[in-house]
Amino acid sequence: MNAAESVASPSRPRSAVSAGVGMAGLTGLAVWTTVAVYFGLNGPYAALMNIAFCGVPMVLWSVLVDKVHRNPTTGIDWDARPRTIRDVADVSWTKLAGLWATWALIAGIYCIFRFYWRGDYVFAMKVFGAAAIPLFILSIPYVFWLDRRLGEPRDGAWHLGALLLGQAGVDHDEIWRHLRAWAVKGFFLAFMISIVPGSFRDMVEADFGRIQSNPVALSQWLVTLMFVIDIAFATVGYLLTMRPLDAHIRSATPYAAGWVAALICYPPFILMGTGGPLDYRPGAQDWYYWLQDHPTLLTLAGFVLAGLTAIYAWATVAFGLRFSNLTDRGILTHGPYAFTKHPAYLSKNLFWWVAGLPFLVTTDNPIDAIRNTALLAAVSGVYYWRAKTEEWHLSADPAYGAYAAWMAQHGRITRLLTPAHWWRGGSGKASAAQSIE
Secondary structure, three states, rough: OHHHHHHHOOOOOOOOOHHHHHHHHHHHHHHHHHHHHHHOOOOHHHHHEEEHHHHHHHHOOOOHHHHHHHHHHHOOOOOOOOHHHHHHHHHHHHHHHHHHHHHHHHHHHHHHHHHHOOOHHHHHHHHHHHHHHHHHHHHHHHHHHHHHOOOOOHHHHHHHHHHHOOOOOOOHHHHHHHHHHHHHHHHHHHHHHHHHHHHHHHHHOOOHHHHHHHHHHHHHHHHHHHHHHHHHHHHHHHHHOHHHHHHOOOOOOHHHHHHHHHHHHOOOOOOOOOOOOOOOOOOOOOOHHHHOOOHHHHHHHHHHHHHHHHHHHHHHHHOOOOOOOEOOOOOOHHHHHHHHOHHHHHHHHHHHHHHHHHOOOOOOOHHHHHHHHHHHHHHHHHHHHHHHHHHHHHOOOOHHHHHHHHHHOOOOOHHHOOHHHHHHHOOOOOOHHHOOO
8 A cells, every 4th residue: 555545544433432341241241141051040130130240341341441431522521620519409400300200201101001011021111110219319419420520511301300390591402302312212221121031041041952962053042142142232231321431322313214214123113023014924934944954054054143143242242331222322433343334234134034034935835935035125125224314313423424434445344335346346435425335
């Protein structure tokens, strides 16, 4: 590379999260899962302990090693003399009024919609019920402590509280930003906690004798383990949206298309579930049904699926404390995000195509095969749509603009999925706006 090319090809933008955070979380998770498997701890509270063993090491690493609490993006001035409690009392009580009103609104939604009291969601509601009073009490010293150090303590919660209390200076845009952020957390945290026990139980209760002798069973268990890792990191991310950890939500997407694209991928709005309009499984069987007479292909497919799930989990681990749908909590540029802007979506959809083989059906009806293939293609299209709406939202962050520009030239998978890369014989010097990934 000559000097001119070196100037035109800057180094990869710095990631908002270090690789060490994810490794710390993986280490803690490995310790607890080993204990749980050895002692057969398969209950829901053992699954919650897995979340704690994942989250606490990440918090310690973030504060003690990366010192994220010192980042300017926290909005906290650690060097200035803290304000007195008397100085912040009016602001803090107003903020608490807005925060408690937000929690009450979320609790009301949980109470009204019946699906939150069925199936796996019942466990999440029990957890929230047990946590409600401690959170209410702890929020008081936390808000006062934080407001004494924040450069600008009047955030969205304050504006909502001021509106409710009839105070002056209310910014309605700040209120909407606040409510969007909490809508994300309220919806997705309930979902994540609801699925924590099931995946953890499946991992612990596996037949390890069969796993040792059966490559298919081993690959299936590895897939389950990868999902346990993914769920643990994602749950920690939704729990720890805190300024002192620089893990707060900078913004939640204001685009209705972004909300629709995401919500139709999750219950109760999911379109891809059994019987849904994008259900591509009728008449279909999983990969091991079709490949059972071909042991080599069967084993190969199993480990391909385990590898794709590992990439999916890696994409979540890379977030450290900051995983969240529909939000900007800092731009990632390391791990799988150095190769593609959407590693989780790519690996997840490839997994579905390999695992589902939708073009093969047991009904001997080619119409079913065509239908299933078309519907899975539509599912992949939904994730493409999700990716684009996320890019629209994140493009408002200058850090994402720098990352997207770098990826257009250097992201190996992004370049392969860029039309200009094909037209120019692989030169890949496309603008960020040209990427179709």
